[in-house]
């Protein structure tokens with residue numbers, strides 16, 4: 631039997647040898663995941679013995695991580711906006727960069743009563759569900775082309791206990807029945823449309839790190855030829871789903887600020903603005919559908 635310390639060292643070595651970026655951190659997080667022990671406990675008890683079965687499980691997970699399977703797929707958990715989301719190979723792992731998008735949305739919605747939000751390409755549901763957690767009177771719809779992703783989003787809604795305020799629907803952008811049937815006012819009138827669509831140009835995908843290139847779903851990454859397909863398509867179709875004065879918010883790649891702003895301005899959006907993430911890179915474009923009184927000017 632091994633002590634916690636020697637097992638942890640072994641984990642570090644496996645991951646460092648495989649060239650995993652944050653080897654020590656990942657080795658620690660996997661140890662915490664398998665044994666359920668936190669850091670404070672570990673520092674006081676690192677010379678205690680680890681059960682054989684747990685040690686085996688830990689080494690197996692380190693081996694998988696050394697093959698560049700993302701840590702979050704192994705622990706089936708990703709922290710986003712301070713909430714724990716279930717994730718698996720069917721969804722894009724929520725990124726910290728995307729928190730910038732949620733924060734901008736919250737600023738715009740803070741004084742609005744009962745805002746109703748559409749999250750297009752919802753994936754794990756992380757964007758919409760964290761907005762609903764922050765705004766207890768908000769409701770919304772999440773749409774995605776992937777049925778498997780929608781199952782993950784539904785699971786997350788239950789996990790975060792907001793399932794009564796959200797509805798997930800299968801749709802290739804606006805072509806799904808939910809949008810085309812058009813039977814209720816709610817389906818056509820959103821205060822905000824928010825999206826982190828696939829935005830990597832097809833030929834750039836092969837240059838991404840292995841964790842992303844091989845393990846995030848391809849359809850969650852591929853923004854087609856120049857990476858702008860979804861911005862063009864959503865912007866062109868979304869106006870009839872937004873209330874006058876409603877907001878459209880996108881996450882973008884660091885070099886897409888100007889192109890996406892132009893797409894939105896050409897479609898008639900006003901107050902179009904680019905916002906930066908914590909690294910100082912362009913990350914969000916937002917714009918407002920003209921208010922009723924502005925519409926003829």
Ligand code: GLN
Nearest residue numbers: 722752753826827828850
């Ligand atoms: N909306 C999800 C996220 O931001 C999924 C995005 C995607 O699949 N491109 O994580």
